[in-house]
Amino acid sequence: MEIKRRYCLKKKELKRIREELNNIFGIEVIPKNANGELAITDNYEMILLNNEPIAFKLNDKIYPTLKTLLTHELNKGKVVVDMGAVRFLAKGADVMAPGIVDADENIKKGDVVFVVDETHGRPLCVGEALMDGKEMKESNKGRAIKTIHYIGDDIWKF
Incomplete structure (x- = not known):
C-alpha cells in the first residue's frame, strides 16, 4: 500500500x-x-x-x-465465531452464518462489526453486517458479514 x-x-x-x-x-x-x-x-x-x-x-x-x-475491550458490534472459521477469516473470507457462535443482538444490517474467535477472544476481522445480530445467531446458511479488513492484509501490515 x-x-x-x-x-x-x-x-x-x-x-x-x-x-x-x-x-x-x-x-x-x-x-x-x-x-x-x-x-x-x-x-x-x-x-x-x-x-x-x-x-x-x-x-x-x-x-x-x-x-x-x-487495545480496547469492546462488546458492542462483536460477533464470535467457532475455531473452524478462523483459517478462512485469516485469508479474508466473508463470515458465514453457520460459523457464528454468538453475536451482539443490537447489530443491524449495515452496521460496522468485528469478529473474534471463541477460544481466545482476539479480533480476526472487521466488516459490515449483512444480517441483524439475532438473525446471525439463528441462521445456519448464508453470508452474515462482508469482511473489509482482516489479519495479514495491507492495513494490518501498515
Missing part, C-alpha cells in the same frame, strides 16, 4: 471521526486532545495517531483497525 498524500487533521475533522467511532462502539477510542493525521492511499484513507493506524475510511464509512480493537 502506497501513501499518496499525508496531512494533519484539523481538530474539527478529528472530533467528527472520534464521535463516529464512539457511536459505533460506545467507548472513547480517540483521546480528546489527540493530534491525528490522514494518510491517503490507493484504496483507503487511513486515520493515524502517533503514526499508528487507528481507523480507515472506505466508501464514506469509518472502520476501526484490528490494532485499535486489540
Whole structure:
C-alpha cells in the first residue's frame, strides 16, 4: 500500500471521526486532545495517531483497525465465531452464518462489526453486517458479514 498524500487533521475533522467511532462502539477510542493525521492511499484513507493506524475510511464509512480493537475491550458490534472459521477469516473470507457462535443482538444490517474467535477472544476481522445480530445467531446458511479488513492484509501490515 502506497501513501499518496499525508496531512494533519484539523481538530474539527478529528472530533467528527472520534464521535463516529464512539457511536459505533460506545467507548472513547480517540483521546480528546489527540493530534491525528490522514494518510491517503490507493484504496483507503487511513486515520493515524502517533503514526499508528487507528481507523480507515472506505466508501464514506469509518472502520476501526484490528490494532485499535486489540487495545480496547469492546462488546458492542462483536460477533464470535467457532475455531473452524478462523483459517478462512485469516485469508479474508466473508463470515458465514453457520460459523457464528454468538453475536451482539443490537447489530443491524449495515452496521460496522468485528469478529473474534471463541477460544481466545482476539479480533480476526472487521466488516459490515449483512444480517441483524439475532438473525446471525439463528441462521445456519448464508453470508452474515462482508469482511473489509482482516489479519495479514495491507492495513494490518501498515
